[in-house]
Amino acid sequence: MRIGIPHCGHAYIIAEALVQKLGNGENELIVPPPTSHRTLDLGVKYSPVEACLPFKLTLGNLIEACELGADTLIHARGTGVCRLGYYVKEQEQIIRDLGYDAHFLTLDVSQNRFRSIIRLMKDLTNDAPLPRIISAFRFAMGKLFALDNIEKVVHKVRAVELEKGRANQVYREAVKAIGEARTVGEVKSAAKEYIKRLNQVSQDPTVDPVKVGIVGEVYVVLDPFANMDIEMELGKLGVEVERTLSLSRWVKYRLFLNYLGVNEWKEVHEAAMPYLKRNVGGDGWESVGEKVVYARNGYDGLVHLAPFTCMPEIVAQNIMPSTKEDIPVLTVLYDEQMARPGMITRLEAFVDLLRFRRKRRGT
Amino acid sequence: MIRVGIPRALSYYQYFPAWKTFFEALGAEMVVSPPTNKAIFTAGNSRAVAETCLPVKLFFGHAISLVNKCDYMFIPAMRSLGQKAYYCSKFIGLPDMTRALVPECPLILDPEIDLNKGRRNLYHAIYNMGRHFSSDESQIKKAVEQAEKAHLAYQKEMSARKITPIQALDEIHKDEGKSYLEPDISPGLSIAVIGHQYVIYDDYISHRLISRLQAMGVRVLTPEMAEQEALDTAMTRLGGAPHWSFEADIIGAGEYYLKAKTDGIISVAVFGCGPDSMMIDMVRHRASEFRIPFLHLSLDEHTSEGGLVTRLEAFLDMVKRKRRVCA
Numbered sequence: 001m002r003i004g005i006p007h008c009g010h011a012y013i014i015a016e017a018l019v020q021k022l023g024n025g026e027n028e029l030i031v032p033p034p035t036s037h038r039t040l041d042l043g044v045k046y047s048p049v050e051a052c053l054p055f056k057l058t059l060g061n062l063i064e065a066c067e068l069g070a071d072t073l074i075h076a077r078g079t080g081v082c083r084l085g086y087y088v089k090e091q092e093q094i095i096r097d098l099g100y101d102a103h104f105l106t107l108d109v110s111q112n113r114f115r116s117i118i119r120l121m122k123d124l125t126n127d128a129p130l131p132r133i134i135s136a137f138r139f140a141m142g143k144l145f146a147l148d149n150i151e152k153v154v155h156k157v158r159a160v161e162l163e164k165g166r167a168n169q170v171y172r173e174a175v176k177a178i179g180e181a182r183t184v185g186e187v188k189s190a191a192k193e194y195i196k197r198l199n200q201v202s203q204d205p206t207v208d209p210v211k212v213g214i215v216g217e218v219y220v221v222l223d224p225f226a227n228m229d230i231e232m233e234l235g236k237l238g239v240e241v242e243r244t245l246s247l248s249r250w251v252k253y254r255l256f257l258n259y260l261g262v263n264e265w266k267e268v269h270e271a272a273m274p275y276l277k278r279n280v281g282g283d284g285w286e287s288v289g290e291k292v293v294y295a296r297n298g299y300d301g302l303v304h305l306a307p308f309t310c311m312p313e314i315v316a317q318n319i320m321p322s323t324k325e326d327i328p329v330l331t332v333l334y335d336e337q338m339a340r341p342g343m344i345t346r347l348e349a350f351v352d353l354l355r356f357r358r359k360r361r362g363t
Numbered sequence: 364m365i366r367v368g369i370p371r372a373l374s375y376y377q378y379f380p381a382w383k384t385f386f387e388a389l390g391a392e393m394v395v396s397p398p399t400n401k402a403i404f405t406a407g408n409s410r411a412v413a414e415t416c417l418p419v420k421l422f423f424g425h426a427i428s429l430v431n432k433c434d435y436m437f438i439p440a441m442r443s444l445g446q447k448a449y450y451c452s453k454f455i456g457l458p459d460m461t462r463a464l465v466p467e468c469p470l471i472l473d474p475e476i477d478l479n480k481g482r483r484n485l486y487h488a489i490y491n492m493g494r495h496f497s498s499d500e501s502q503i504k505k506a507v508e509q510a511e512k513a514h515l516a517y518q519k520e521m522s523a524r525k526i527t528p529i530q531a532l533d534e535i536h537k538d539e540g541k542s543y544l545e546p547d548i549s550p551g552l553s554i555a556v557i558g559h560q561y562v563i564y565d566d567y568i569s570h571r572l573i574s575r576l577q578a579m580g581v582r583v584l585t586p587e588m589a590e591q592e593a594l595d596t597a598m599t600r601l602g603g604a605p606h607w608s609f610e611a612d613i614i615g616a617g618e619y620y621l622k623a624k625t626d627g628i629i630s631v632a633v634f635g636c637g638p639d640s641m642m643i644d645m646v647r648h649r650a651s652e653f654r655i656p657f658l659h660l661s662l663d664e665h666t667s668e669g670g671l672v673t674r675l676e677a678f679l680d681m682v683k684r685k686r687r688v689c690a
Contacts, residue, residue, distance in 0.1 A: 275463060
């Protein structure tokens with residue numbers, strides 16, 4: 001089997017790390033080229049017009065994987081009300097119509113997720129013995145956690161660095177180094193090293209940066225191509241970004257701690273209760289709850305990201321303005337028509353508004 | 364008498380007879396909002412976020428029109444009717460969205476309808492709601508049974524007599540002075556119209572699509588005119604286990620009427636509909652395999668009546684020509 005995967009942020013690093021540890025045998029992993037405008041064009045060309053952006057981008061990724069010879073494609077599937085549950089049905093047909101002979105393996109991300117991942121790993125690794133899978137999995141997770149930790153630091157440094165773009169440079173080197181690390185020890189030392197280097201980037205200590213929370217639909221929040229590097233753009237404007245969603249958090253809770261009865265969203269769901277009483281699929285419930293939590297924690301504003309026509313986020317968008325805990329919210333909706341300069345103009349206006357509010361309150 | 368308001372939108376077309384029976388059995392009076400009009404549209408449109416789809420915007424307009432006319436408003440949170448098939452997020456968030464956007468709304472009764480959690484759970488949700496009207500558990504139970512019966516009778520009436528929900532509902536509303544339409548059995552072209560009931564039968568959204576087609580001499584077939592089981596079978600054949608609750612009405616009805624060699628299929632959807640954006644393509648694909656003409660109408664608040672009529676006429680011309688050539 002030649003297994004192709006779609007992209008979502010740095011998720012491919014997990015798959016790569018697994019293969020790195022377990023070796024390529026009969027089953028080969030094909031990571032499509034990083035999401036590019038070509039990917040988007042392919043996705044848009046072959047998708048139903050009104051499909052959402054994550055559908056189009058992942059379809060583009062999978063087509064590019066097929067071009068490299070993939071015959072087995074992996075895609076996430078959720079049982080729930082979001083369109084994600086329909087991706088596989090539809091993409092399978094599109095790819096077949098394009099003349100590729102590929103079948104899908106689905107990765108369940110809601111029910112049966114643990115079993116689904118173990119099964120997928122067995123497929124990916126040519127039925128390697130379980131202890132080896134576990135050690136490879138730990139290695140991959142090490143990389144994931146290292147990357148997410150470095151990201152947290154870079155969010156803070158970007159906002160206050162003196163020489164704009166320096167932190168980003170270090171961050172890019174860090175991603176490369178973590179990707180190339182070959183042992184758990186190397187991952188750890190690389191992470192330590194780069195966090196140190198990020199903190200050494202010369203910073204302006206007099207600035208108290210504007211703080212903004214990022215919430216919304218998980219794919220556009222996590223994928224920098226889909227959200228047009230919104231975190232970096234906010235950093236350039238001197239904004240410190242905080243976000244709860246991350247791949248490492250998903251793995252930690254959804255694959256392990258949830259089964260022990262820990263609900264990572266408990267506080268957020270309770271905060272959402274007065275306004276939205278139930279899960280509406282996707283990340284809609286969490287978006288509403290997080291607005292309340294960020295407002296309570298004294299953040300200056302909230303940036304809410306969603307693909308255009310995303311159903312759960314439209315529910316959140318309709319409810320958010322009525323919460324008692326009030327902070328300014330900027331909703332950015334992404335589709336293939338969206339252009340980066342337009343987004344930047346909106347961000348600039350939003351950040352100006354947040355600064356003005358701060359000044360008026362005299363803090 | 365306690366008055367319960369029901370907005371004439373979304374699930375109304377599917378479940379009104381059941382709801383009416385239930386609440387009347389508990390001694391409440393039903394207040395239904397008028398058919399969609401400009402004022403309702405403007406009111407709903409002014410409250411909701413622009414990206415919201417048209418039927419949901421209209422729902423808010425209907426809710427606003429019921430303010431001060433009822434003591435409770437009934438807006439169930441529809442999650443699933445079993446089979447692990449789900450409603451769209453906006454149906455689940457409907458009571459909470461209405462509360463946020465129409466703060467002047469009376470108390471909202473919002474039982475969560477989720478058959479995946481079992482009948483017992485569903486009954487519990489309904490019972491909790493029924494307690495607003497009666498403390499007698501057996502009376503609530505009886506009301507539920509009657510409602511179920513009314514719902515089955517409504518479905519059966521539509522499939523047996525080949526009439527649309529509007530025709531069937533008109534009979535229920537007869538006391539409002541409306542005339543009852545006879546089922547249409549003209550021998551001309553037969554065209555299947557597939558889509559959500561709240562799109563096809565809301566004349567404000569669909570620009571009187573059904574009656575327009577009928578006036579053009581077309582025999583219109585809609586999902587409700589087929590037996591539910593037949594739709595389910597067709598749906599499973601084409602798309603496997605369903606993911607959406609509406610799949611029988613779209614994929615099922617599409618496949619069913621394609622197999623029945625209807626002269627043409629018109630699918631009607633509103634712009635921005637998540638489930639439809641995925642499902643329609645499957646039917647379109649299937650129609651090209653069957654070589655049956657397929658027209659997709661994507662409607663929104665800016666759709667002009669003139670443009671719609673032109674497209675319908677062109678489509679019917681094409682269907683007629685194809686029939687002549689193939690005959």
